[in-house]
Amino acid sequence: MSDKIIKNGCVVEDERLTVKLAEGEAAADIAVPAGRVLVPLAVWQARRDELLARARSGEVGVWLAAGEDVAALAGDLEVLQLIALHFPKFTDGRSYSAATLLRKRHGFKGELRAIGEVLRDQFNYMTRCGFDALQPQAGRYTDAQLEAALASIGDFTQPYQASVKDPLPLFRRMDRGADREVQQ
Template sequence: MPEVITKDGAIKQDSWVVVSRPEDGESLNMPEQPALIPADLWLAGKEHFEGRDDIGVWFDSHDEPEILEGLVNELPLIAVNFPKFADGRGYSIARLLRERFGYENELRAIGDVLLDQLQFMKRCGFDSYALREDKDASKAARALNFFSQGYQAATDTDVPLFRRRAS
């Protein structure tokens, strides 16, 4: 079973399966365990998934989180896919989910997630991280807390450093 890193640097077994988007004409293939499905497909079949705590959604970097406005807290887990290291749109999606839409449950980074990104993902509101398979999860705690303070306001603190120092 794959591993996932929590925002405090702990490593745990990941029981969630990311379900790929089906090809045209195919139906969604649901596994017997907790599943993350594409957000637009969850929305289209919302009545079939209502009340289930074993179904979450994932956003690709080009998806718009606005499609779930007012519904985000019905989901136990939302994942944001980072298709490649250089694609930073997932950070914006995370901040929108937390700050504009008030998402309070687990927010996970999936895809091409590297140790270098963890501190910044944490500041944007991610709670858990599924590292790329070739990366060493045992180094995650150090990567998550590499900087002791952030200068800018973010989801982890709404007060910038200069204001924290002044008070």
């Protein structure tokens, strides 16, 4: 079973601990482990000064739960190299809008990672909304399945809409003139 992730269309090793606040734990008090970690928004907000250098180097990234407002990070986007957005269930679509806002409205240029229930059948939508890193739950796929899943990123090659990935809608992106008939 694989604990690899997909980054920019390739399957890669990427060991990184996701820190979660257990019930009753306070963001200000928990120990943030050394090494590569993702910390919850609340921890980042409480410990920003302490974590700043590690964030700049990319060692520390911040993850947002579905429904947390990305505007909370608007002032940190020059510092942060990595932001992760959580999908508590793959049918919870809030993080698609969050990703779109982070990229389009706030201009985030760093790594944007989908975490949580991240499944191959959503890879196309996720990458179009600006995720460049896809982290399925450890063990969900075998290495071979994850390699095969790369194909799903390209399920739709010329989508209708403008999105983060395709800044123009199809009618502005391609010539859809009358000479483009379908022969039946």
